[in-house]
Amino acid sequence: MPADESKCVLDAYLSYRHRSVDLAASIVGCRAQAEDLVHDAFxxxxxxxxxxxxxxxxxxxxxxxxxxxxxxxxxxxxxxKTSDIADQGLEILLADPLTPELHTSGREELDAVEQALAALPARTRRAFEMKRFEGLKLREIAIALDISVVRASQLINDALLACQNVLDSADPRT
Structure with a gap:
């Protein structure tokens, strides 16, 4: 970067740092994180x-x-956040039930999730399986499926959403 352009960006950073932090904080909701983002931007x-x-x-x-x-x-x-919610849901489904009613209910929910996963496109289902059952990282999944890391994340989220939708539709409380 030429010296005059780097000086202009540095001047903008120094002169409008407070405004930049306000902008970032309005998006992320955390002033400390906003400070870091402004510095990272520079x-x-x-x-x-x-x-x-x-x-x-x-x-x-x-x-x-x-x-x-x-x-x-x-x-x-x-x-x-979506991944954390899905992990909690799967843990509940896979937990050892205490009563026959809970066992039956859990088995029905697990069957519904299996059907939802079976209905997904093969690549979406495979990305989900690689993440949840094989414990692979997004980068490893992306390489294995020859897609971007963002696309791998989207596929996994699509699968999680399908599972959540089937569970929501089966839940009589909703």
Missing amino acids: VKIALTHRPELEIRHPLAYFLQVVRRLAIDTMRQRNIR
């Missing part, structure tokens, strides 16, 4: 900017990078 720009590209509006550019990093952080948080 580092990202400093390390990845190509000299042949001119930054005409350094403040707008910087705020856009902050905004995108904050949104990506929220997406990752939502993916982890």
Whole structure:
């Protein structure tokens, strides 16, 4: 990055840091995390900017990078949250039932989940199996299925959603 462009981005970072943190905090809901995101945005720009590209509006550019990093952080948080909920649901399903009624109910729910998984496209089902039953990481699944890590996560979330939908429709309390 030419010295004058790096100075413009640095000036935007220093002069509008508070505004940038406010923007990130409004998205992620945590001021401390927002501070980290603003710093990460500056580092990202400093390390990845190509000299042949001119930054005409350094403040707008910087705020856009902050905004995108904050949104990506929220997406990752939502993916982890969905996975945690699904893990809890599967643990409950696989727990040792205490009564014959619970055993029957649990068996019916497990059958419904098996049917939901069987109805999924093969790649979606395989990604889910690799994650839940084989314990592979998203990166390993992505490599095995020749897809991106984000797509692997989407496939797993699709499978989890299908399982959750079938359980919700079978639950008389909902």
